[in-house]
Structures are given as C-alpha cells and as structure tokens.
Amino acid sequence: MLITRKIMQYSLIGLVLIWVGCASPQESSSDFPLVEATIADIHAAMESGDVSAQYLVEGYLKRIEAYDKQGPSINSIIITNPEAISTAKYLDSVYAVSGMVGPLHGIPIIIKDNFDYFGLPTSNGTLALKESYPPNDAFQVKKLREAGAIVIAKSNLAEFASSGSFSVSSVLPGYSRNPYDTRRTTAGSSGGTGAAIAASLAVVGMGTDTGSSIRGPSSHQALVGIRSTMGLTSRDGIVPLALTNDIGGPMARTVEDAVRVFDVIAGYDEADSVTKASIENKEASYLPFLQADALEGKRIGVLHQLFPETESDSSVYSLMIDALEDFKKGGAILLDSVKINDLDSLNESGTRIRQLKRDYNAYLASLGDSSDYKSLQDIIDSDEYHPYLEKRLIDAQSEVDVPEDHPDWGKNMALRQVLRDRILEVMDSLNLDALIYPSFTYPPRLIGDLNGPRGDTSGKLSPPTGFPAIAVPMGYSYGKYPAGFQLLGRPFSEGLLFSISYGYEQLTKHRRAPDGFGEVF
Structure with missing residues (x-):
C-alpha cells in the first residue's frame, strides 16, 4: 500500500519525539462529546488539555464503524485512512512542543472520493478506478493538510458525480442513506459527505458541486454548504465532470465551521488559471464577517418565481415563509418584487454541451x-x-x-452571460445584498423514487453564472425532514453571504442532530 510522504514523515518524527522524551501525546478525557462538536469546541478542549487529535480520530473511526455499515447503516464511507491515527499522534507530539500547526490542527475531516489524496485511491465512485492512486494531493486537500486537518475517510458519491438525485456508485454497493430517515435520499453526488457529517462521523466534510451537489445534500441533511464564486477556489486534483461548472468546497454543521475551512482552501493556485481572480478578491479571512446582528439592514430579494406556492410542498413552503419572517425579525429588509426575466428560457434553451x-x-x-x-x-x-x-x-x-x-458553444456562453447580466441588473436596481430561495421545494424523496416531485432549484442560478451561493438550514418539513434555503450573491461576495447566513443561524438555531447517532464509547 502506498503511504503518503507527509504521513510517513509525521509518523517518524512523532516517534522520534516521543522516544527522546521531548514530547508525548496529551492524555485526553473520554467524555468529550463528538456529536455536533465544532472546530472551536475542539480547539478549546485541546488548549485545556481535555482532548487530543488521537482521541478525536479514534473516536470518529469508532463512530464510522458503529453507524456507517452497521446500526443505521447510512453507507456513506468508501474507505477509511489507515494512516489517520499515526498522523494524529504526530500532531499531538508537535502540539506538546510548539502548539497548533495551523487553523485546522487535529480536525478530522471526510472528503468526497473525487478529491485526490496522495496515499489513498481516488475512485470517483467508479469500480474501474478503485485502485487508482493519484501522484499528489488535490490543491484543496493539500491546503487542508497543511492547516493540520486529518483526512480520516473518503465518502461515497454518485458515480462520476453525475446525479443530483442519489448517491450510489459501483465501488460501494448500495445507496448512501439520509440519517434523518434512512429510507430517503441524501440528495446528490456529495450525499455521502452530507450523510457522514450530519451523523457526526467527522467534524467537517468536503463536497463538489457541478449543478447542486454541495448545496443539495447540505439542505437535505441540515448542513451549511458553500459553492464559491468560480475562480475563488481551485479545481486542481478534483475529478472533473464539467470544468465550466465544477466547484469544490466545505459542508459543515455550522456556518462558522464552513468559514474556518473556507479560509484555508480558498485562494490562488498556479495549477488552475481561473484562480488568478482570487488574488485581488479573496478576503484575508472571512471570520470577521460572522456577527450575530448581521441581518440588520441587509436587503434581500425574494425569488418567488423559484418557489410558487402551487408548485411546492406545503410544509416546505411554510418553512420558507417562516424563514422570511425570521429575516424580518432580525432586521433584514425583504423585497418581494424581484423577478429575473426569461429565467426558464435562459436555463433551458442553451444546449447542454457535454464536457x-x-x-x-x-x-x-x-x-x-x-x-x-x-x-x-x-x-x-x-x-x-x-x-x-x-x-x-x-x-x-x-x-x-x-x-x-x-x-452551440457560443450560444451557450452567451446565454450564461445574459443570465449574469439579468441577475446583476436586478440586484443593482434594488440595491440588494443577496437573493433568497429554497434549495428544494419538496422533502427528500424516498430512495428509488425517480419520478416523484423533487423541486431542486440549485442548478438555475449559481452554476451557469459562476456566482456564489450558500445553503443554510431552515427547519424540518413535517417536523422531521431537513430543509434549507440558498442565498445567492454577486461575484466574490462570500463574506456578505457568510455574514447573512450566520446572522440567521444565530437567530434561529435550526440545526439538530439526527436521532439514533448518539455517542459511542
């Protein structure tokens, strides 16, 4: 089996440090809760000596063993990383001497199995590539590891990242299942990541989004998922589906955790020329945008044309209306007179050119x-x-x-530009900070149901324009099925989107863990 150069280095250095007595991994409490743990929770516990990276990795691996193929059997993990524990031991030894190596020190993370990770195969869910070991890390994975994150597993996906309806591959038999109701779909190609993070099989996860597959699974599993502006995050080392649309990014249980990961992965990569745009547009950090009173005075356009009441499930529609009322309570200014002319034709008349x-x-x-x-x-x-x-x-x-x-390439690109122009014209004319609409107008479908209403809105605005969009939990239809809305912004307005999302999250606190995934001892 191949072993990553960095992991081998980590293991050897850690052993040397322990052997010479310079450092030893901290003992950590056995009662630190892993369910719903945040990055800030974990780092505070590390600083107080209550938890170590080794404890975290061993604990989340136990959770994977208990819940992924047994118990609820959400079937979200393709492979676990055999070097994760040795990496954690190394990080603990470094911490004992010099503190954290970076902003994600010791944080267990799960990545979708279309991100290259040197030392593990990248199958893209395809049996033909089950033993395909990439020569290096994807850029985003490299940045995560440099920041101290520990990749503990790779998650299941819709094979070739080709479906927004379900997550099934030829590498891992069977569908990934929604932890809030295992009879129901995880929503899309990043559904394995979504299910795993919702069930607290790791702290945060990484997904990819060509049409909906970060935001869709996030909304169906009460997570926050960000699809960045095209050019703010690198696609290098991510198995492609269509490079005009492909984006990789975090899926997390809180806005803050998504931002902490986003801070690490966003930025220029010489291997991906579109990221040159990030040099002038990336914020030094997006954490300062997280203010609890962020909704005050924000102007948000409501795109009712994406969720007409007569074409929406009544429970999901009610949640969306309630969310709008919550925005008003937080001080936001909502404008209902928002419409993007010819939206359906702009989305549908362009030839779907396979790339x-x-x-x-x-x-x-x-x-x-x-x-x-x-x-x-x-x-x-x-x-x-x-x-x-x-x-x-x-x-x-x-x-x-x-x-x-x-x-038809020129026609397709022209339609995309018209859509960009129409959105910006509407936002500029009304001085809007963001547009809002539900990610789905129906609850998660039963697995195997490919004909029932789905109501996916995710592919209509962000992918064809390259504009950023973030999915945020807004409650549970029928009291049990997660639902979420999306905020769409101008190019490189991620800070503003994070700000609005955080303000809403802090006001409503909708996120709750699924039943049946308690602590494992």
Whole structure:
C-alpha cells in the first residue's frame, strides 16, 4: 500500500519525539462529546488539555464503524485512512512542543472520493478506478493538510458525480442513506459527505458541486454548504465532470465551521488559471464577517418565481415563509418584487454541451502510470461502472473532442452571460445584498423514487453564472425532514453571504442532530 510522504514523515518524527522524551501525546478525557462538536469546541478542549487529535480520530473511526455499515447503516464511507491515527499522534507530539500547526490542527475531516489524496485511491465512485492512486494531493486537500486537518475517510458519491438525485456508485454497493430517515435520499453526488457529517462521523466534510451537489445534500441533511464564486477556489486534483461548472468546497454543521475551512482552501493556485481572480478578491479571512446582528439592514430579494406556492410542498413552503419572517425579525429588509426575466428560457434553451470526455481524459492523463485507464473510452470498454451510467458515458464519448468546437458553444456562453447580466441588473436596481430561495421545494424523496416531485432549484442560478451561493438550514418539513434555503450573491461576495447566513443561524438555531447517532464509547 502506498503511504503518503507527509504521513510517513509525521509518523517518524512523532516517534522520534516521543522516544527522546521531548514530547508525548496529551492524555485526553473520554467524555468529550463528538456529536455536533465544532472546530472551536475542539480547539478549546485541546488548549485545556481535555482532548487530543488521537482521541478525536479514534473516536470518529469508532463512530464510522458503529453507524456507517452497521446500526443505521447510512453507507456513506468508501474507505477509511489507515494512516489517520499515526498522523494524529504526530500532531499531538508537535502540539506538546510548539502548539497548533495551523487553523485546522487535529480536525478530522471526510472528503468526497473525487478529491485526490496522495496515499489513498481516488475512485470517483467508479469500480474501474478503485485502485487508482493519484501522484499528489488535490490543491484543496493539500491546503487542508497543511492547516493540520486529518483526512480520516473518503465518502461515497454518485458515480462520476453525475446525479443530483442519489448517491450510489459501483465501488460501494448500495445507496448512501439520509440519517434523518434512512429510507430517503441524501440528495446528490456529495450525499455521502452530507450523510457522514450530519451523523457526526467527522467534524467537517468536503463536497463538489457541478449543478447542486454541495448545496443539495447540505439542505437535505441540515448542513451549511458553500459553492464559491468560480475562480475563488481551485479545481486542481478534483475529478472533473464539467470544468465550466465544477466547484469544490466545505459542508459543515455550522456556518462558522464552513468559514474556518473556507479560509484555508480558498485562494490562488498556479495549477488552475481561473484562480488568478482570487488574488485581488479573496478576503484575508472571512471570520470577521460572522456577527450575530448581521441581518440588520441587509436587503434581500425574494425569488418567488423559484418557489410558487402551487408548485411546492406545503410544509416546505411554510418553512420558507417562516424563514422570511425570521429575516424580518432580525432586521433584514425583504423585497418581494424581484423577478429575473426569461429565467426558464435562459436555463433551458442553451444546449447542454457535454464536457466530460475532454475534461476526464485530461484528468486521467494527469495520473501518469497510476491508472491503467487512459481515456473515457477505456472506462466504457471496461464495463466497470454502474449500469445507470452507460448511456451518459456513451453520449459523452460521442461528443466533440473539444467542447469549444461545438456549434452551440457560443450560444451557450452567451446565454450564461445574459443570465449574469439579468441577475446583476436586478440586484443593482434594488440595491440588494443577496437573493433568497429554497434549495428544494419538496422533502427528500424516498430512495428509488425517480419520478416523484423533487423541486431542486440549485442548478438555475449559481452554476451557469459562476456566482456564489450558500445553503443554510431552515427547519424540518413535517417536523422531521431537513430543509434549507440558498442565498445567492454577486461575484466574490462570500463574506456578505457568510455574514447573512450566520446572522440567521444565530437567530434561529435550526440545526439538530439526527436521532439514533448518539455517542459511542
């Protein structure tokens, strides 16, 4: 088995430090609660000597063992990291000598299995790539590890990150299940991450979003999920689906935890040219935006056209109306007279140009000798993928080699620009800070139901424009199924979106843990 260079270094240094008596891992209390623990909780406990990174990793691995394939069996984890405990021991030894190595010191994290991690396979949920070991970390993973985070597992996903309806792959038999009701879907390709973090199998998680798959699973599992402005976060080392839309980012139980991760992963990466835009636009830190009174005076446009009452589930609709009332109680100014003209036609009249062949072949080439498969056609020929994907893969393979050569590429890009212009015109004319709408207009569907109403709004504004959007919990339809809204902002307005989200979260405190996932001793 391959072992990461950094992990090997961590282990050896930690052993040397312990052997010479320079440092020893702190003893930690056995009653520190892992369920719903936040980064700030954990670091405070570390500073008081009540918890260690080793305790955290061992505890979350026990939770994975107890709840992922046993008990509720949410089936969210593809593989655990065999080096996680040795990494934790090293970090504890460093902490004893010189303190935290970074802002995520000792924080156990789960990443979706389309992020490259040197030392673990990156399958993208595809059986053909089950033994594909990338030559280095994805940029975001590298930044997380440098900040002291410990990747303890990789999560299940909709294979090829291709579905916003469910999370099932050929690597891990069976669907990932929603911990709030295991009969129901996790919502999309990052559903494994969503289920794992909702059930407190780690502190925070990483997902990817091409059409909805950070924000959708976050809303169906009472999490906060941020899809950044295109260009603020790197896509290097993330298995692509369509690079015009692909984004990676955090999924967390609180706004603050999402921000703490976002601070680490956002910024310029020379391997991804679009991130040049971040040099002038990234905030030094987004934490100062988290003020409890942040709703006061904020001007928010309500996009009723995305959730007409007659086309929404009554319980979800009521939650959205209640959320709007809460915004008013917090001092926000809501404007209902907001409409984006021709929104449906702008979303639907553009040809869906498949980019998978070009982007996926480039990713496979980046693996060098790490993969036996060199092209999308090789994957198709292998038959080592879930049957539901066959037509999609064949259709993608039949597409032009270079998407920009497609006869409708220019039309597609023009429609995207019109949509950007329309949104900004509306926001500027009304002096809006953000637009708001529910992530779904219906509760999570039963697993296997592909025909019932879903009401997913996530793909309509943020992915085609590249504008940022954040999903925030707004309560539970029928008292039990998580629901969330989204805030969409201008490019590089993440600080403002975090601010509004935090103000609402602190006012309402909707997040609660799912039943049946208590502490494991």
